[in-house]
């Protein structure tokens with residue numbers, strides 16, 4: 001698709017149908033104005049096509065899972081083969097045992113693993129497991145960190161300290177106040193504040209959960225180490241939410257990349273290769289509490305679901321991990337992401353716009369601000385209206401991207417896509433500058 005008018009006839013009809021029965025005509029938080037809403041039909045490699053045949057370079061990657069790009073031949077073949085043998089069995093199967101062995105071997109904290117279907121379930125169960133193991137009730141998370149949609153996760157994520165009215169407003173209506181009150185929130189990258197809260201609440205604190213790379217914000221040197229030391233000192237479990245970073249920042253995820261080992265880690269997105277698959281992985285003595293033979297002992301922690309260990313998702317995950325083990329994959333992934341980030345910042349500088357593209361290699365986020373972004377508060381000070389307008393300009397230029405949110409880069413985004421992307425970014429930034437009435 002070019003900056004010229006896109007074709008929208010079929011899209012408009014389908015959006016009209018969706019609007020009548022799907023509130024907001026969207027699937028979750030990702031909502032575009034109705035006249036810009038896209039109905040996607042198919043994907044191949046780094047590209048997507050909507051139902052009217054408009055093509056996009058994809059930087060959403062299904063919100064992260066499609067790290068190999070769309071319809072990767074190895075994943076498609078594995079899924080077709082398994083689907084013909086049966087889709088789900090509700091019992092052990094060879095693919096899930098293979099996947100377990102591979103994840104446990106790859107992940108520094110990996111001693112044992114159990115499965116669910118979504119990242120939300122994984123963090124929910126990891127927190128419950130931590131409460132079961134420690135016998136304590138409170139958890140601590142970081143302001144702006146996203147751990148999914150359950151009641152313990154949707155506190156201090158979208159809102160900011162500035163919105164606080166004596167207590168943390170949950171990010172969703174319908175969350176019971178007593179549940180929200182069991183969640184402490186600390187600013188990301190402030191080791192002293194985290195240490196203080198952990199020490200002060202040690203007697204009631206079961207776990208600290210953190211996105212090691214929080215959205216696009218990298219941990220400051222020593223921050224993850226500080227929360228590792230404080231949690232260990234005070235008998236609190238440390239959970240890395242690696243739903244995004246797992247097998248993406250490195251084969252061993254953020255714990256390998258940043259060199260800090262948590263007690264538990266949660267996985268999703270990449271380990272299912274585009275199919276519903278998520279996991280809690282970590283210390284054997286903690287995961288041991290999920291053994292149903294403990295039922296009735298008072299220490300059993302329920303973990304599981306209808307589709308847990310689904311073999312179709314497992315073979316998709318196995319095919320994905322096999323590709324990620326190929327020599328040079330991470331080097332290329334990081335090189336592509338870094339070229340894009342640097343290119344975007346350079347274009348911003350050349351055009352006199354305060355553009356920051358923050359992140360690590362294949363995950364980054366674009367902000368319009370002069371200030372360094374070290375935490376959620378800094379990111380909320382950036383110009384959100386400009387970021388939104390930028391995102392819409394990119395969509396109009398054939399980049400599929402969630403305005404204001406992260407860019408994900410796949411292993412199949414190559415030089416032609418990078419060149420087209422930077423051309424689109426330049427066009428978008430020029431359009432914003434023109435609209436703001438400035439010239440250079």
Ligand SMILES: Cc1ncc(COP(=O)(O)O)c(C=O)c1O
Pocket residue numbers: 063117118119120121123146147148149211241242243244268269
């Ligand atoms: C870091 C992190 N944790 C948890 C989740 C929740 O995963 P899901 O959407 O599969 O429930 C997400 C989703 O984006 C995430 O980014």
